[in-house]
Amino acid sequence: MYLASLAEHQEAFIFAIKEDGALIRIEHLTKIYQTPSQQVLALDDVTLSIEKGEIFGIIGLSGAGKSTLIRCINMLEKPTKGSIFVDGREITALAKRELRTERQKIGMIFQHFNLLSSRTVFDNVLFPLEIAKVPHRQARARVYELLELVGLSDKAKVYPGQLSGGQKQRVGIARALANNPKVLLSDEATSALDPQTTSSILKLLKDINRQLNITILLITHDMNVIKQVCDRVAVIDNSRIVEIGDVLSLFSNPSTAISKSFINSVVKTDIPEDLIHTAQVPQGQTTRLIRVSFIGSSAGEPIISSMIKKYGIDVNILYGNIDRVKDTPFGNLVLELIGDAGILDQSMAYLRERGLEIEVL
Secondary structure, X not given: OHHHHHHHHHHHHHHHHHHOOOOEEEEEEEEEEEOOOOEEEEEEEEEEEEOOOOEEEEEOXXXXXXXXXXXXXXXXXXXXXXXXXXXXXXHHHOOHHHHHHHXXXXXXXXXXXXXXXXOOHHHHHHHHHXXXXXXXXXXXXXXXXXXXXXXXXXXXXXXXXXXXXXHHHHHHHHHHOOOOOOEEEEEOOOOOOOHHHHHHHHHHHHHHHHHHOOEEEEEEOOHXXXXXXXXXXXXXXXXXXXXXXXXXXHHHOOOOHHHHHHHHOOOOOOOOHHHOOOOOOOOOOEEEEEEEEEEHHHHHOOHHHHHHHHHOOEEEEEEEEEEEEOOEEEEEEEEEEEEOHXXXXXXXHHHHHOOOEEEEO
């Protein structure tokens, strides 16, 4: 039943993305690796669309297929079946020479930097321009421009071995931008970095996205990365895309168990056992345990206080937190409502009318 409904959804989704201006379109992509003893299904009928100028995240556990997917997009891995379109061209149908040209539109940031240790920072960034045979004066000017962009103008003559991990990744980002790509692919670019450095790299990627209007596709196993920078996200599990949506919607109303587990890793929604309270409910009254999710401007409004005043119910706050998803406030409260059953129903309806997500626990 679930697979059938997913297949129907994908067919409708494919029709929709053919009509839009998506920069990247992936249709029915399958990748099978052949080992001496068996076939390994790495991607299973993947379909998704990435819009121009957005930061799109793909999150999944190790082995889910996310690295294979990003390597198929720049054709470092050849898909077994399916089609990939980048800026209107089907790159899965190109000959090798044409593919080399099209790859210049796709920059790649690697997890472990992949810098040339024998070249200076300047020459590492210059390298793809040399391959593309960009005129020397023009290429050098472009390198200086990029080093300024990533904050490494003073490191031009330094070798990679003298840099920190964050500085190495900044060189990798500058190199990926050398040929003015339309798409920037990030393959777990922050997973080898400490949290503070990760935040600085993610801020740099956000700035690059805004300044250059470049589309960024990043893969990660860390929901904090998605939370900080992404506009939309796809969740991949066991080689299939199981959920796609804008990040706020995913945080406020995840529809799959794997999505809920990722969200719980950064925004705790479970009630700690030691905080569960059993109230002494007066005769004739009842109690409801609810989770209230706040998104955007409602996170700063006194809606709960207004509800208490309006309906005269008792409320115990059992647990709560507030965070930010990209640039938007997001939080949740676990509340115990005590009062007349009918009044409690009206109270919850009041919260829903004000745009809050209510889950009865």
